[in-house]
Amino acid sequence: MNFLNLIRWKNLIMIAIVQLLIKYALLEPFGALTSLNTLGIIILILATACIAAAGNIINDINDIETDLVNRPSKVIVSKFISEKTAFTLFIIFNFIGVGLGYYLSHLVGKSAFFALFVIISALLYVYASYLKQTFLLGNIVISLLVGLSVLIVGIFDLTPNITPENQQLQLVYFKIILNYATFAFLINLIREITKDIEDVDGDYKAGMNTLPIIIGRERASNILFTLTLIPILAIGYFVVYKIYQNEAAVIYFLICVLAPLIYISIKAFGAKTKKQFHHISNLLKLVMFLGMLSLLLYKFSF
Numbered sequence: 001m002n003f004l005n006l007i008r009w010k011n012l013i014m015i016a017i018v019q020l021l022i023k024y025a026l027l028e029p030f031g032a033l034t035s036l037n038t039l040g041i042i043i044l045i046l047a048t049a050c051i052a053a054a055g056n057i058i059n060d061i062n063d064i065e066t067d068l069v070n071r072p073s074k075v076i077v078s079k080f081i082s083e084k085t086a087f088t089l090f091i092i093f094n095f096i097g098v099g100l101g102y103y104l105s106h107l108v109g110k111s112a113f114f115a116l117f118v119i120i121s122a123l124l125y126v127y128a129s130y131l132k133q134t135f136l137l138g139n140i141v142i143s144l145l146v147g148l149s150v151l152i153v154g155i156f157d158l159t160p161n162i163t164p165e166n167q168q169l170q171l172v173y174f175k176i177i178l179n180y181a182t183f184a185f186l187i188n189l190i191r192e193i194t195k196d197i198e199d200v201d202g203d204y205k206a207g208m209n210t211l212p213i214i215i216g217r218e219r220a221s222n223i224l225f226t227l228t229l230i231p232i233l234a235i236g237y238f239v240v241y242k243i244y245q246n247e248a249a250v251i252y253f254l255i256c257v258l259a260p261l262i263y264i265s266i267k268a269f270g271a272k273t274k275k276q277f278h279h280i281s282n283l284l285k286l287v288m289f290l291g292m293l294s295l296l297l298y299k300f301s302f
Contacts, residue, residue, distance in 0.1 A: 002076050002080040002081055003089075005074075005076055006057060006060060006076045006081060006086065007053035007057065007093070008053070008056045011052070011056070012049045012053060014289055014292075015045070015048055015149050016045045016049060017292070018180075019041065019044065019048065019149075019150075019152075021292065022150070022153040022154070022177055022180070022295060023041050023153060023157065025295045025296050025298060025299045026173065026177070026295050026299070027153075027157060027158070027173060029299045030298070032157075032158065032169075032170065033158075033161040033170065034158065034161065035108040035157050035161050036108065036156060036157045040104065040108070040156075040157075041157070043103065044104055046096075046097075046100055047096075047097045047100035047104060047117060048152065050093045050094070050100065051093070051094065051097035051098070051117060051120055051124065053093045054089075054090050054091075054093035054097060054121065054124065055124030055125075055127070055145075057077075057086055057087075057090040057093065058090045058124065058125055058128040059124075059127075059132070060077045060086065061077050061083055061086050061087060061090070061128070062128045062132070063128075064077055065206050066202040066203055066205070066206045069202030069205055069206075070198070070201065070203075094121050097117060097121065098121055100117075101114055101117030101118075102114045104156065105117075108156055108160045109160055110160050113155065116148075116155070120145060120148065123141060123145060124145065126141075127141050127145075132208070133206075133207075133208040134209055138192075138210075139189055139192040139193060139196070140189065142188070142192060143184075143185045143186075143188040143192060146184050146185060147181040147182060148181065149184075150177065150292075151178060158170050158173055158174050158177075180295070183231070183288075183291050184288060184291075186230060186231055188284075188288065190224065190227050190228060190231075190284055191281055191285065191288075193211055193223070193227065194224060194268075194277050194280050194281045194284065195277075196210040196211055196212055196220070197211075197217055197221060197224065197271075198274050198277035198281060200212045200217055211223070221268070221271060221272075224271075225268045228264055228265040228268050231261055232265060235253060235257055235258050235261065238253070239253050239254065239258065248297065248300075249294070252297060253294065256290040256291075256293075256294070257287060257290055257291050260290070263283070264280055264283050264284060267279065267280050267283075268280055
């Protein structure tokens with residue numbers, strides 16, 4: 001169980017579910033011209049999951065000092081798994097993930113796409129080793145990578161088959177995926193800032209330069225509240241102007257996405273304690289997942 005917690009198995013399952021939904025709830029039912037067969041999407045999921053697992057491991061290795069302060073009960077590396085073993089696992093998962101990415105890139109006839117997996121792997125290492133300690137840059141980079149885990153399905157499944165004849169239709173599908181990737185980026189960015197406020201004590205002792213350390217917890221909380229308004233406005237606009245004719249979709253987004261976001265915003269406005277910010281962080285992860293589940297609406301409602 002310690003190994004599963006080390007690689008953040010729940011997050012990896014979420015990535016797999018989202019990528020499967022894009023493939024089988026959005027692209028396949030509507031007849032998009034795709035490049036990945038069943039084996040191809042499985043390889044993409046495994047490659048993404050392995051590189052993400054490696055990123056989680058190296059993050060835990062570098063966070064031993066701060067985690068002993070912020071969440072001592074959840075420390076795995078050095079308590080249950082040695083640093084040497086953890087680093088070996090980091091190398092193995094990276095090797096498998098990048099190797100699968102190399103194979104997949106040649107499978108779809110786009111060998112240059114292999115660079116994506118190398119860049120993602122390198123950025124996760126740089127993030128855990130250095131960027132995480134910097135003012136906002138680490139938050140933005142890791143959120144971009146979360147968004148990329150969604151967008152990468154469109155990159156590998158749609159773009160290899162774009163021709164002058166089908167370009168317009170293929171780009172419509174790609175734009176939908178891009179919208180979901182943007183949603184994932186924004187929600188994760190808000191969550192990263194929430195976690196920084198939650199972990200400010202341990203981060204300060206470790207000499208990190210996160211947002212709440214630079215500008216203070218109260219100002220960071222005000223920024224957090226302001227940021228929560230952005231997805232509320234964006235989803236509100238989407239409901240009113242884009243899907244207003246689809247009753248099922250409207251109800252889903254109002255109940256499962258917009259209402260929780262409003263609740264999160266209210267909680268963020270008055271949050272003061274570590275427990276309150278932890279609650280907000282968990283809710284944001286839930287909202288991200290519920291937002292991604294709305295991909296099922298395309299198959300059954302549109």
